[in-house]
Amino acid sequence: MRVDGREIPVTGKLLQPLIRRTSDIVRVVLAILGVAVVIAGSLITRPEWLALESSVAKIIDFLSPDQQTLVYVIYGMLILALPFAIFIELVLRRQWKLLFGYAAAGMLAVLALSITGTGISAPKWHMPVPDRFDTFLSQFLDDPRWIAMLAAMLTVSSPWLPVRPRRWMWFLLLMFAPIHLVVSSVVPARAMLGLSVGWLVGAVIVWLVGTPALEVPLDAAVRVLAGRGYTVRSFRVDRPAGRGPLLLGTEVDGPEHEIVVELYGKNQRSFGAIRQLWRWITFRSSETAPLHGSMHRAVEHRALLGIAIGEQGMADSRQVVVAGLNRGWVLYAHTVPRGTSISSLSAQVLPGVWRSLVTLHHNQISLGDMQSDYVRVANGDTLFGGFAAAEFGAAQAQRQTDIAQLLVTTTSLYGKHEAVSAAIEALGKDEVVYAARRLTKSAMSIGIRKSVPQWSKVISTAREEIRRQTGHDRIGSEQITRFSRNQIIQLVLLVALVYVAYPFFSQVPTFFSQLRHLNWWWALAGLVVSGLTYVGAAAALGACADGLVRVRDLLLEQLANTFVATTTPAGVGGLALSVRFLQKAGMSTLRATAAVAMQQSMQVLTHLVLLVIFSVIAGTSTNLAHIVPDSTVLYLVAGIGVGLIGLFMFVPKLRHWVKHSVRPQVKEVLGELVDLAKNPKRFAIIVAGCGAITLGQALALWTSVEAFGGGTDFVAVTIVTMIGGTLASAAPTPGGVGAVEAALIGGLAAFGVPAEVAVPAVLLYRVLTCWIPVAVGWPVMRWLSKKDMI
Structure with missing residues (x-):
């Protein structure tokens, strides 16, 4: 490259890679x-x-x-x-x-x-x-x-x-x-x-x-550096421009023999702005710095923080120049970083590193990115670099984030005991415990997540070591983002609830028009019966958990379970919530899964036994053909089942999953069933609780029918509830909304209940057993989440 009559050699790949701006x-x-x-x-x-x-x-x-x-x-x-x-x-x-x-x-x-x-x-x-x-x-x-x-x-x-x-x-x-x-x-x-x-x-x-390389204004950079007293003799491309800046090692005639030149192209400006905006939207205001209006302002901010940290004698480099070049490029030049990275040093440097960080925090300066390459030691002094995420006048939250990041970096380098001990010695137990709440993914910069191997495991290790050395039973995670994971899940569930409830809303006018014929005493009885089903479910789950959880807490969990099960397809969310609840209560994951699986297994067995019993009681005069699907559908379902079995037998990955994931849980459930058979009292509680669920739902439907004038007996309603509800439960809609109503109305019609009674009765039944518990389950779930019980 020839600039102002001088030939300046450029080595390395200067061409920018293709990027999608x-x-x-x-x-x-x-x-x-x-x-x-x-x-x-x-x-x-x-x-x-x-x-x-x-x-x-x-x-x-x-x-x-x-x-x-x-x-x-x-x-x-x-x-x-x-x-x-x-x-x-x-x-x-x-x-x-x-x-x-x-x-x-x-x-x-x-x-x-x-x-x-x-x-x-x-x-x-x-x-x-x-x-x-x-x-x-x-x-x-x-x-x-x-x-x-x-x-x-x-x-x-x-x-x-x-x-x-x-x-x-x-x-x-x-x-x-x-x-x-x-x-x-x-x-x-x-x-x-x-x-x-x-x-x-x-x-x-x-x-x-993609946008290919545009011309890099190296000639303008040479003239700017010459104006600062640095005559460029050669350029060495250490890193082509891409996600980061174009990094050049530059030999110069001046106060130093070599400096580092970083060139930021206009193709990076939009990416930086979008990332800033995303952090501003997703993170709390105390966690984010003010937005930069341009790339030049962002680079200028970095240089100014370097000057501020340099005044404390803790900067690993000295700022040379920041300048805007033609074609939208920005030049940032600084001296070569001094010292040796702590990744190449022993744990003896840790006390000095922590003392230097405390000094910076005392001067209200946070670094924001504590990866090992940005922490150096020269002649016994700790020096810091980077400065891209540094802040002057930093809030307490940003200073605590520095501590959490340095804990992760030093734990990865020197082990958990040395890293945590050095932090406690420099900061004290209370300060370390307070900062440990930020040992989360959101508090870790992208650079740390890339530089620390298995960073998520290191975070868990550091948190556990802090808990052990400080004697704290539990260290909670601080919410850094505006919306926590639980809040997002609850929002999704609420949106799903509105979606699945929409078909019910369309029938509300018809339902209210029939309320003038309603017998309110029968409706109240149905509400009481619906409440008793939750008592039965709580008792059954408590017996399956071997009495390790209080019945009161189980009853609250069952109410929250109704909300989650109604807003997720096939009720899978309810099963997951039960497992999570038992885990929080102190049970292992395998044990909690086995308890929930055993309750569901006993529920199915009890349901089938009651179905056979009531079918026999109903006698041959009961026409069940109106509810049971025809033989074609049954053969189709059986064929799909056989096909799935064959698929799991012949596909290696599925077979491995069944062998190593499903089989241990099935074995655990079978073992629990064997132990259950040896404990008659516990077995009776589970059977009674599962039976209360099935019979309670049938009784709630029967009281709903009686509330609008009746028309059939309890046995017929029970068969309708068990057969129709079972068939509708296979529907993919959350909570079976739509499928349950259609199945129950069709079943009642098959037993001679007129449509003017069957339709409002089923809607009342769904209000009593679904929508009222859902309305109660939402605040209960939030309360359980606040108490860290789910």
């Missing part, structure tokens, strides 16, 4: 919206736009017909020459590879607008000159394929074109709409469609291919 993605989204707006405008508001354009054309109609023709001819010739001008510009700049993208964009844009219902329609551009030259030019000026081709070619070529020619070309292309108004004509809707489609095609190509 945020602006490329935004361009694609805007192009899609543009196509949608043009199509919607053509279909919906096109008559209004035609009238508006005609009015505007009359207002600005100040040219004579000959002048209008002249303007049209001149503009048409420019539009006709525009693609050739772009081609010549690319050839002169020797962008040979770009010519393929240039040609592909044009052909795809023309092809996209040539597809019709009968096939591909070729463009009808007639080269022979007709009687009027403006008629010949209108072939291209008004043809959407020509406009689309120009827009696509210009979009693909724009990143490589000089700024001023690029702006003039876009101005010329977009002028076709005002030109039509000047010559007193209406802008063709198909031309606007061509413009939007061409822009979309070009935007997609740029997004898929």
